[in-house]
Amino acid sequence: MARVLDGRAVAARIREEVAGGVSELAARGVPVRLDVILAGEDPASVTYVSNKRRDCAEVGIESRLHAFPADVSQKELLALVERLNGDPEVSGFFIQLPLPGRMDPLPLLSAIDPSKDVDGLSPQSAGRLAVGLPCLLPCTPHGVIQLLGRCGVELEGREAVVVGRSNLVGKPLALLLLRENATVTVCHSRTRDLAEVTRRAEVLVVAAGRRGMIGAEHVREGAVVVDVGIHRTEDGGLTGDVRQEEVSGRASAMTPVPGGVGPMTRAMLLYNTLEAARLQAGLS
Ligand SMILES: NC(=O)C1=CN([C@@H]2O[C@H](COP(=O)(O)OP(=O)(O)OC[C@H]3O[C@@H](n4cnc5c(N)ncnc54)[C@H](OP(=O)(O)O)[C@@H]3O)[C@@H](O)[C@H]2O)C=CC1
Numbered sequence: 464m465a466r467v468l469d470g471r472a473v474a475a476r477i478r479e480e481v482a483g484g485v486s487e488l489a490a491r492g493v494p495v496r497l498d499v500i501l502a503g504e505d506p507a508s509v510t511y512v513s514n515k516r517r518d519c520a521e522v523g524i525e526s527r528l529h530a531f532p533a534d535v536s537q538k539e540l541l542a543l544v545e546r547l548n549g550d551p552e553v554s555g556f557f558i559q560l561p562l563p564g565r566m567d568p569l570p571l572l573s574a575i576d577p578s579k580d581v582d583g584l585s586p587q588s589a590g591r592l593a594v595g596l597p598c599l600l601p602c603t604p605h606g607v608i609q610l611l612g613r614c615g616v617e618l619e620g621r622e623a624v625v626v627g628r629s630n631l632v633g634k635p636l637a638l639l640l641l642r643e644n645a646t647v648t649v650c651h652s653r654t655r656d657l658a659e660v661t662r663r664a665e666v667l668v669v670a671a672g673r674r675g676m677i678g679a680e681h682v683r684e685g686a687v688v689v690d691v692g693i694h695r696t697e698d699g700g701l702t703g704d705v706r707q708e709e710v711s712g713r714a715s716a717m718t719p720v721p722g723g724v725g726p727m728t729r730a731m732l733l734y735n736t737l738e739a740a741r742l743q744a745g746l747s
């Protein structure tokens with residue numbers, strides 16, 4: 464049976480560390496504040512936002528919500544982004560995605576000051592990551608790297624395969640694995656023989672958004688398997704992209720859903736907000 468990589472426990476430790484950093488800054492008179500932009504009332508987004516704000520409260524980060532109706536104009540959101548960029552009391556902020564309707568997030572993401580970009584999703588942050596400049600890292604990929612590192616999973620020199628190439632997860636994750644000196648392969652929907660490629664992986668990270676798509680036939684004996692996928696089941700539970708029961712017989716370690724990458728994503732948002740506050744204060 465594969466060892467369980469407990470994201471909930473590691474995330475709790477990171478929240479404690481962040482809480483310590485927040486009180487250090489507070490003692491120097493630097494308050495830490497996260498602003499959240501939410502457009503529309505998509506139930507999943509509303510839940511994510513309220514969870515993130517609860518996390519903030521737990522570690523002593525003040526949070527402010529800027530909620531808009533679904534028909535808000537891009538112009539209005541852009542004006543808010545610019546105001547938050549210039550507001551010295553705001554350590555960092557993010558725009559909850561997806562935006563309602565068919566609104567393109569790119570012009571808004573492009574306007575975010577990279578030193579306040581706690582989601583790490585602006586083209587500037589992505590470009591800085593790609594060329595190896597310091598930047599705030601996207602929360603989910605960074606959470607995966609932190610979870611592996613803190614569970615003692617070696618990456619240097621190892622064969623890593625990522626399934627998925629989104630700007631939110633797969634692409635930045637591939638860059639972070641490279642930075643850890645893994646040998647990285649990225650698969651996507653046009654990959655010809657997925658199982659043939661994923662079976663090479665010593666570390667397999669799955670972020671395809673396809674419920675239960677990865678089974679024992681995709682996994683090398685002894686591999687570490689990270690499941691980023693999240694799907695709501697008929698009975699209201701959560702499940703991932705990996706068929707856990709099946710894969711746990713072949714993998715040496717794996718992340719559960721829930722309790723794996725999801726809590727790490729939220730912890731890294733807090734970490735980034737503290738980091739942004741240090742940057743604003745000239746301490747980082
Ligand atoms: N735990 C967490 O904190 C988070 C979880 N998620 C979850 O992770 C999953 C992925 O999210 P996200 O990256 O935003 O999703 P996207 O839909 O943006 O990207 C999915 C990627 O997977 C690839 N893909 C789809 N089907 C296959 C297939 N059959 N074989 C190989 N590759 C495939 C796509 O390829 P192509 O590019 O060719 O279309 C694409 O690159 C979702 O379930 C999402 O809910 C997301 C963010 C955070």
Ligand SMILES: Nc1nc(=O)c2c([nH]1)NC[C@@H]1CN(c3ccc(C(=O)N[C@@H](CCC(=O)O)C(=O)O)cc3)C=[N+]21
Nearest residue numbers: 558559560561582602693720721722723725726728729
């Ligand atoms: N700009 C942007 N940034 C994101 O970070 C982002 C996004 N857009 N779009 C949607 C995805 C999804 N996502 C999750 C975060 C936490 C959990 C999480 O906490 N999951 C818990 C369970 C929570 C529950 O019970 O509902 C767990 O897996 O244990 C899940 C999913 C962030 N996303």
